[in-house]
Amino acid sequence: xxxSYNKIWIHAIFATKHRFPLIQSGVEKQIxxxxxxxxxxxxxxxRIINGxxxxxxxxxxxxxxxxxxxxxxxxxxxxxxxxxxxxxxQDKFAWQNGxxxxxxxxxxxxxxxxxxxxxxxxxxxxxxxxxYDEFIFAHGLIKEPAI
Numbered sequence: 750x751x752x753s754y755n756k757i758w759i760h761a762i763f764a765t766k767h768r769f770p771l772i773q774s775g776v777e778k779q780i781x782x783x784x785x786x787x788x789x790x791x792x793x794x795x796r797i798i799n800g801x802x803x804x805x806x807x808x809x810x811x812x813x814x815x816x817x818x819x820x821x822x823x824x825x826x827x828x829x830x831x832x833x834x835x836x837x838x839q840d841k842f843a844w845q846n847g848x849x850x851x852x853x854x855x856x857x858x859x860x861x862x863x864x865x866x867x868x869x870x871x872x873x874x875x876x877x878x879x880x881y882d883e884f885i886f887a888h889g890l891i892k893e894p895a896i
Contacts, residue, residue, distance in 0.1 A: 753813075758796070760861050761807040761821055763848035769840070770802030776837045781805075783831050787824045791815060796858070799865045806865040808853065821848050 765771045772780055781798040784807065788795050792812035800806050807824070811817055825844045832842040853861050 755813045756855070757811045757813070758853040758855070758858060758861075759793075759807070759809055759811045759817060759820075759850050760853050760865070761809075761817075761848055761850045762804060763821070763825065764804040764845045765802075766843040766845050768803040768845070771838050771840060771842055772800065772802045772805070773838070776832075779835075779837065780828065780832060784824055784828050787827050788820070791820055791823055793820060797862055797865050799868045801868055806868060808858075808861055808865055817850050821850065 777800075781800075784798050784805070785795045788807070788809050792815065793809045796808040796810075798805065798807050811820065825848070829842055829844055832838060
């Protein structure tokens, strides 16, 4: 093949340190906007960013020249630094060390988009822990959900 083609949609999820509810509605759009800028600077077009006070969901096209771990590390590290530098919250801001990242097929893109867009409604029925366990179970990473 004379050309290389790829289109890898990533649904990434990560939480604030200790799952503290630090991302309040007054700063949420600023934080999401900064994360969007970081992803775009890394060559990762963004479809949607949304979340809750204690976690975030990203849906973006992964730059094939960068490892997913490096993309997430850049976004998390830069965003933490930026939030603290701008004093957007009273406490020191940090993300938990880990993250989850799943590929999304083109046929499921709209479904995942709607799921991320409707996070506030979704979490009226299910906690982040329940959601996260279900995700890692559905992807075969654990044998059964803890909750």
